[in-house]
Amino acid sequence: MSRADVLVTADWAADNLNTPGIVLVEVDEDTSAYDTGHIEGAVKLDWKSDLQDQVIRDFVSKEKFEALLSAKGISNDDTVILYGGNNNWFAAYAYWYFKLYGHSDVKLLDGGRKKWELDGRELTTDTPARDKTSYTAKEQDKTIRAFRDETIEAIGKKNLIDVRSPDEFSGKLLAPAHLPQEQSQRAGHIPTALNVPWSKAANDDGTFRSDDELRKLYVEEAGLDTSKPTIAYCRIGERSSHTWFALHELLGEKDVKNYDGSWTEYGSLVGVPVEKDV
Amino acid sequence: MCGAPAQTLDLEGIDVAKESIVQGTVSRGGSPLGGAYVRLLDSSGEFTAEVVTSATGAFRFFAAPGDWTLRTLAPKAAPLDTAVTAVLGDVVETDVEVPA
Numbered sequence: 001m002s003r004a005d006v007l008v009t010a011d012w013a014a015d016n017l018n019t020p021g022i023v024l025v026e027v028d029e030d031t032s033a034y035d036t037g038h039i040e041g042a043v044k045l046d047w048k049s050d051l052q053d054q055v056i057r058d059f060v061s062k063e064k065f066e067a068l069l070s071a072k073g074i075s076n077d078d079t080v081i082l083y084g085g086n087n088n089w090f091a092a093y094a095y096w097y098f099k100l101y102g103h104s105d106v107k108l109l110d111g112g113r114k115k116w117e118l119d120g121r122e123l124t125t126d127t128p129a130r131d132k133t134s135y136t137a138k139e140q141d142k143t144i145r146a147f148r149d150e151t152i153e154a155i156g157k158k159n160l161i162d163v164r165s166p167d168e169f170s171g172k173l174l175a176p177a178h179l180p181q182e183q184s185q186r187a188g189h190i191p192t193a194l195n196v197p198w199s200k201a202a203n204d205d206g207t208f209r210s211d212d213e214l215r216k217l218y219v220e221e222a223g224l225d226t227s228k229p230t231i232a233y234c235r236i237g238e239r240s241s242h243t244w245f246a247l248h249e250l251l252g253e254k255d256v257k258n259y260d261g262s263w264t265e266y267g268s269l270v271g272v273p274v275e276k277d278v
Numbered sequence: 279m280c281g282a283p284a285q286t287l288d289l290e291g292i293d294v295a296k297e298s299i300v301q302g303t304v305s306r307g308g309s310p311l312g313g314a315y316v317r318l319l320d321s322s323g324e325f326t327a328e329v330v331t332s333a334t335g336a337f338r339f340f341a342a343p344g345d346w347t348l349r350t351l352a353p354k355a356a357p358l359d360t361a362v363t364a365v366l367g368d369v370v371e372t373d374v375e376v377p378a
Contacts (some may be wrong), residue, residue: 086328114351120354122338199324
């Protein structure tokens, strides 16, 4: 696997807006972003209403994912190019999610919506018309998804990477600083977790840092033991998808899982060990 | 949620006493600049959060008390850094002017 297999540049995307078999998909938390302007031909996915079950806390079923992609006009053999706001957090989450359900050819637009906008590239409000398809998903690939019990068992045995900001890691804040401070019952982090904020993997414009910079960041500076499996987590699992992408897709680390329950689940569990630095 | 909420300067429903709010307006050539990216960096220069300005150029962070840097990215402009100090229970207003 190389960078070109999983990432495309804004120039490449601009040259392939109308190429058959290539579908751009914008994934945002705030879907009004898409409605005020998106890349030509891009379809919209809402990370929450489309990708999360609305009753229990889990992803939509395989059948619902198939119905969703069929309705959006995405085929099994399409190359899906994901992009979005928040430095591609939700696009990276969708990338991991597409991999979870076995889509073979999916890539991220490097830098996402931010790079596209900062470049001064065009956005449109025209909604593309795509014919419905008959999409078939695979069973979830649990080799890339970690659950709470496995995460607790990983303490002191596997690499745990907490990708939240230093203040969330230390327990000073419960949520990122642009949000009201609420959510989990307890602040802090999972014992033995390394703190490598997701943002260190990205440049200011939202593009990923080079492979050499990423390897230096995780292995040399943070002390990631590449002989052991790794579980990444954040607060709700999207920033850790970004780090999962950097470790698993860009650096090619073999056994890397995203714990999507993340701190909103772990920080509310009764009796689990928590470290707090403040 | 982890994404940026709509950036308005309305404080309704927010218990200001428990927050350390930094907010303001980004403008270019004297006019409000929507769609700019404002990054909140901590005292060591570490990225903490980022929001997109609203149509009226507004941004807001729920920070912790202390010194921060606002880094403003606007289309086809160099990044612009502004120092700010957040105070518990206070709303610190900081406006950013991007060179035209």
